[in-house]
Amino acid sequence: MKITTRYDTHPADARGYDTETLRDRYLIDGIFQADDIVLTYSHVDRVVAGGAMPVSAPLALVATKEIGSDTFLERRELGLFNVGGAGRVTVDGTVYDLETRDALYVAMGSVDIRFESLDSANPAKFYLVSTPAHARFETMKISAAQAKQRPLGETATGNKRVIYQMIHPDVVRTAQLVMGLTVLENGNMWNSMPCHTHERRCEFYFYFDLPDSARLFHFMGEPTETRHIVVANEQAVISPSWSIHCGVGTHSYSFIWAMGGDNQTFDDMDQVSLASMR
Ligand SMILES: O=C[C@H](O)[C@@H](O)CC(=O)C(=O)O
Ligand SMILES: [Zn+2]
Numbered sequence: 001m002k003i004t005t006r007y008d009t010h011p012a013d014a015r016g017y018d019t020e021t022l023r024d025r026y027l028i029d030g031i032f033q034a035d036d037i038v039l040t041y042s043h044v045d046r047v048v049a050g051g052a053m054p055v056s057a058p059l060a061l062v063a064t065k066e067i068g069s070d071t072f073l074e075r076r077e078l079g080l081f082n083v084g085g086a087g088r089v090t091v092d093g094t095v096y097d098l099e100t101r102d103a104l105y106v107a108m109g110s111v112d113i114r115f116e117s118l119d120s121a122n123p124a125k126f127y128l129v130s131t132p133a134h135a136r137f138e139t140m141k142i143s144a145a146q147a148k149q150r151p152l153g154e155t156a157t158g159n160k161r162v163i164y165q166m167i168h169p170d171v172v173r174t175a176q177l178v179m180g181l182t183v184l185e186n187g188n189m190w191n192s193m194p195c196h197t198h199e200r201r202c203e204f205y206f207y208f209d210l211p212d213s214a215r216l217f218h219f220m221g222e223p224t225e226t227r228h229i230v231v232a233n234e235q236a237v238i239s240p241s242w243s244i245h246c247g248v249g250t251h252s253y254s255f256i257w258a259m260g261g262d263n264q265t266f267d268d269m270d271q272v273s274l275a276s277m278r
Contacts, residue, residue, distance in 0.1 A: 001037040003050075003064050008043045011222050011242045026220060027229050028236040031206070032084075032125050035059070037115075039128070041066040044240050045202040045260040048076070048130040051234075053084070055123045058116040071111050077133040078106040078113070079167045079179040080126045081256050083208050083234075087124025090114040096141045098124070101181060103142045103166045105174060108133040125234075127206050131260035133175035142166045144181065158248075159190040169264050178259045178266065183209075184252040191255060192246035195277075196269035197223065199241045201261030206236040207253055214251035219244060224278040244272060 009025055017025065028040050031051035037059050039050035048067075052059050063072045072078075080089065082098040089096045091110050097118070098104060106113060117123040147166045153159030165171065167179035178201075182191060207216055210233040220243045221227040229237060231247070239245035241261060 003039045006042045026238045049204050052115040052126040054115045054117050058114045061113040073110045076130045077108045078130045080128045084125030085122030086118040088116045101144045105140050105172050107139045108136045129258040131177045137173045140172045160185040160188045183254045189249045195244045195246040201259040202241045203239040204258045206256045210253040216247050216249040218247040223272040
């Protein structure tokens with residue numbers, strides 16, 4: 001298991017970042033490495049995000065010095081989505097089989113968490129997001145069919161998509177974590193446009209279903225100081241609470257969003273008018 005630390009930034013400091021510094025601070029690359037768990041410990045709401053890709057043998061989630069407790073979930077909760085082949089997650093002996101796009105919420109206090117692939121020729125890829133928690137709720141598997149679906153956008157504006165709210169207060173109780181999947185309809189390229197901020201919560205965007213030859217331009221920054229990061233398939237972007245988060249691809253794609261912070265009120269975004277953006 002590998003874990004890398006990222007620190008938080010003041011919006012006024014981020015204005016002066018060049019491309020390399022922006023990528024170093026906000027882009028998470030190398031999420032899926034065969035037979036390894038690769039994590040980023042962010043000081044943005046202490047979110048830990050990354051991937052587990054078991055191929056030849058099961059992988060176990062263990063605590064590191066960064067986590068600061070005896071077990072990874074002693075004072076944390078975990079949300080995960082399978083974006084690869086059929087996979088299995090075992091939580092303290094209970095087995096959860098996850099097809100691609102199925103999600104699992106793992107409760108605080110769970111001790112023994114193992115990831116495995118059902119077919120090593122088509123390995124599972126588990127995208128993981130963990131936030132601090134101080135109360136235990138129930139571990140629960142959530143399939144895309146169980147999600148609260150929110151169709152949004154239209155073809156004329158290139159943003160026709162369905163938001164699947166999966167780890168969401170209407171579906172499963174959590175301490176703070178909220179997660180879901182957004183799928184763009186083929187031929188639609190814009191996500192989260194018109195865009196928004198929410199100072200009450202940070203957000204992490206993990207982009208996938210993007211062909212290797214395609215790229216996505218993820219926009220971030222204060223609404224009047226926008227910057228962009230060029231993103232490839234299976235990369236993630238850290239969005240501090242002060243930043244917009246939206247993007248346009250050279251091909252349609254999907255992404256998993258995850259939020260942590262003061263509330264779980266999905267619809268309290270501060271909408272940004274296009275005319276005010278710079
Ligand atoms: O605060 C909410 C999050 O940014 C996402 O739910 C937005 C999103 O998936 C979209 O508009 O496509
Ligand atoms: Zn948002």
